Amino acid sequence: MLKNNIYLSEIDLIYKYLIKLNFKKKETFNFQNDGAFLNKKKDKDIVVTNDTIVESIDFFKNDDPESIAHKIITYNLSDLSSMGAFPYSYTLSLSLPKGINIKWIKRFIKKLFYLQKKYKIFLLGGDVSQSNQIHISANFFGYVKKDIIIQRKQAKINDSIWITGNIGDSYIGLLIKKKKLRVNNKFKKYFINKYLYPNPCMIGSKIIGYSKCGIDISDGFLSDLSKLLNKSLGADLLYSKIPFSKNTNNLINNKLIDPFSLLNGGDDYELIFTSPKINDDKILNIAKKNNYKITKLGSIIDSEGIFIDGKKITSFKQSYEYLF
Amino acid sequence: MLKNNIYLSEIDLIYKYLIKLNFKKKETFNFQNDGAFLNKKKDKDIVVTNDTIVESIDFFKNDDPESIAHKIITYNLSDLSSMGAFPYSYTLSLSLPKGINIKWIKRFIKKLFYLQKKYKIFLLGGDVSQSNQIHISANFFGYVKKDIIIQRKQAKINDSIWITGNIGDSYIGLLIKKKKLRVNNKFKKYFINKYLYPNPCMIGSKIIGYSKCGIDISDGFLSDLSKLLNKSLGADLLYSKIPFSKNTNNLINNKLIDPFSLLNGGDDYELIFTSPKINDDKILNIAKKNNYKITKLGSIIDSEGIFIDGKKITSFKQSYEYLF
Numbered sequence: 284m285l286k287n288n289i290y291l292s293e294i295d296l297i298y299k300y301l302i303k304l305n306f307k308k309k310e311t312f313n314f315q316n317d318g319a320f321l322n323k324k325k326d327k328d329i330v331v332t333n334d335t336i337v338e339s340i341d342f343f344k345n346d347d348p349e350s351i352a353h354k355i356i357t358y359n360l361s362d363l364s365s366m367g368a369f370p371y372s373y374t375l376s377l378s379l380p381k382g383i384n385i386k387w388i389k390r391f392i393k394k395l396f397y398l399q400k401k402y403k404i405f406l407l408g409g410d411v412s413q414s415n416q417i418h419i420s421a422n423f424f425g426y427v428k429k430d431i432i433i434q435r436k437q438a439k440i441n442d443s444i445w446i447t448g449n450i451g452d453s454y455i456g457l458l459i460k461k462k463k464l465r466v467n468n469k470f471k472k473y474f475i476n477k478y479l480y481p482n483p484c485m486i487g488s489k490i491i492g493y494s495k496c497g498i499d500i501s502d503g504f505l506s507d508l509s510k511l512l513n514k515s516l517g518a519d520l521l522y523s524k525i526p527f528s529k530n531t532n533n534l535i536n537n538k539l540i541d542p543f544s545l546l547n548g549g550d551d552y553e554l555i556f557t558s559p560k561i562n563d564d565k566i567l568n569i570a571k572k573n574n575y576k577i578t579k580l581g582s583i584i585d586s587e588g589i590f591i592d593g594k595k596i597t598s599f600k601q602s603y604e605y606l607f
Numbered sequence: 608m609l610k611n612n613i614y615l616s617e618i619d620l621i622y623k624y625l626i627k628l629n630f631k632k633k634e635t636f637n638f639q640n641d642g643a644f645l646n647k648k649k650d651k652d653i654v655v656t657n658d659t660i661v662e663s664i665d666f667f668k669n670d671d672p673e674s675i676a677h678k679i680i681t682y683n684l685s686d687l688s689s690m691g692a693f694p695y696s697y698t699l700s701l702s703l704p705k706g707i708n709i710k711w712i713k714r715f716i717k718k719l720f721y722l723q724k725k726y727k728i729f730l731l732g733g734d735v736s737q738s739n740q741i742h743i744s745a746n747f748f749g750y751v752k753k754d755i756i757i758q759r760k761q762a763k764i765n766d767s768i769w770i771t772g773n774i775g776d777s778y779i780g781l782l783i784k785k786k787k788l789r790v791n792n793k794f795k796k797y798f799i800n801k802y803l804y805p806n807p808c809m810i811g812s813k814i815i816g817y818s819k820c821g822i823d824i825s826d827g828f829l830s831d832l833s834k835l836l837n838k839s840l841g842a843d844l845l846y847s848k849i850p851f852s853k854n855t856n857n858l859i860n861n862k863l864i865d866p867f868s869l870l871n872g873g874d875d876y877e878l879i880f881t882s883p884k885i886n887d888d889k890i891l892n893i894a895k896k897n898n899y900k901i902t903k904l905g906s907i908i909d910s911e912g913i914f915i916d917g918k919k920i921t922s923f924k925q926s927y928e929y930l931f
Contacts, residue, residue, distance in 0.1 A: 317759075321655060366641055420700040
């Protein structure tokens with residue numbers, strides 16, 4: 284009703300720019316309808332995720348539009364992967380301040396276009412509005428084999444605990460951006476890039492059937508791992524197995540960063556999942572075949588809590604980012 | 608990652624308050640997972656809508672939380688209805704400023720709960736974050752009989768043009784709130800209530816099979832009607848048929864409001880749809896049986912444009928609120 288005009292008119296924003304993102308799929312009605320529809324697939328469930336990013340909270344006001352586009356896609360893809368789903372499509376609610384100009388829009392859309400091609404997704408529709416801050420919300424839809432969605436709280440005693448990729452890089456990038464950590468220029472560039480462009484680990488749809496329990500690391504390794512554990516179960520990990528990048532190990536060795544802080548950092552968008560030990564070789568093969576770094580951290584045990592090298596971790600960050 | 612603490616902690620907001628809204632449905636995983644799933648129904652398509660409301664744009668900062676809850680539900684339900692779908696569930700992205708207190712949250716949630724019961728929907732999941740303004744986005748899901756979704760641009764020559772309810776009440780309420788119109792207290796209360804609590808017309812799922820073309824009135828009667836018309840087709844209407852409430856007619860008769868302005872007002876959340884003339888009696892019966900006011904405004908003709916009493920309307924508001 285009162286909605287009108289960011290810098291571009293809404294009509295231009297939708298029919299000159301966003302229109303490119305629907306890939307002419309029939310589900311979108313070419314953005315001419317009040318809604319879209321979801322294509323059902325036989326023997327597949329449709330899963331839905333929702334992630335919202337807000338200026339000054341999830342990104343800095345002057346971050347490149349490419350990074351902001353990357354984050355809204357990454358955060359949601361990572362959620363789909365953690366449920367074992369492969370991506371299908373998404374809706375986008377885009378709220379922008381008046382001051383946003385055409386160049387910003389073009390760069391933002393171009394990055395979305397690139398990521399859509401990369402991950403084989405298209406834009407179903409959405410909403411455009413005006414706000415004080417950049418505020419972007421997306422619902423992502425994915426398919427998963429019927430009735431075997433990967434969930435939290437499904438870890439079983441003796442399951443192996445797996446983690447993909449490395450942790451800590453993105454959080455170190457954030458500390459550098461916030462000037463809470465000073466490193467040389469080479470490191471600075473590496474870590475800030477990891478903060479601006481975290482990569483979702485899309486192994487989820489490959490391990491379905493072998494894992495029933497997983498989560499993506501958004502809040503922090505320890506916090507997210509704890510969400511996999513039902514009461515009375517715990518995780519027994521080896522510190523030496525926790526995967527850090529070569530650059531992160533360099534900072535740790537030079538005492539520039541406390542490695543424990545990285546376990547609480549968040550924004551890694553790697554997966555933690557559990558799987559019966561009998562599947563260990565299968566899991567390693569899947570990761571190898573699909574070029575994902577993977578590490579076995581330890582096992583699920585029948586003592587409550589998270590234990591690293593036998594020592595119980597008594598406190599960690601309790602922040603949460605759920606659907607809900 | 609940086610997300611934390613509006614006034615309540617996120618955990619409290621989710622697990623003390625929002626949790627009540629999932630109605631313990633299995634699709635929600637009790638808000639314990641990274642996403643939710645959508646229950647498929649045989650011979651039904653799943654449709655999705657997205658509407659976002661932002662403080663100072665779609666509502667006033669100090670509007671009651673009940674009204675804000677009502678609007679996010681109404682706007683989306685109206686979209687579902689306009690496609691012929693019946694409502695199923697929704698996701699909610701809730702961004703709130705730090706200053707929001709528990710009382711506000713409780714009132715907001717209570718209203719959502721009431722509306723969920725009324726419209727038989729439940730909350731699938733969503734996201735909670737912090738922002739400068741109140742900013743609420745929702746994706747709604749509905750079911751519609753396979754392959755017969757009601758769409759725009761499907762009007763055919765000689766189709767009857769129907770409208771539900773009345774138009775203008777909500778817009779008059781907005782003018783009064785903005786102090787652009789002064790009326791006596793009785794009228795003031797009536798119209799502001801219509802602005803704060805517009806009712807979606809849920810006839811859409813009842814007329815499916817009889818209508819292939821419809822839209823809900825969010826931007827304004829003329830603007831939205833024009834979106835039903837393919838090029839070379841037009842709408843021939845009688846002014847006397849345009850439905851105003853008794854109170855609106857009173858203001859018109861007293862020259863307090865220009866009736867033409869009401870055709871551009873918006874936020875009516877009534878439906879305009881077209882249907883072959885042969886269905887006229889059927890449509891009237893459906894409306895009567897379900898207690899919806901309905902009016903036949905005129906017919907689709909083979910001259911481009913909107914004609915009222917034979918006179919072509921040459922200008923009307925061109926604002927748009929699509930999915931996109």
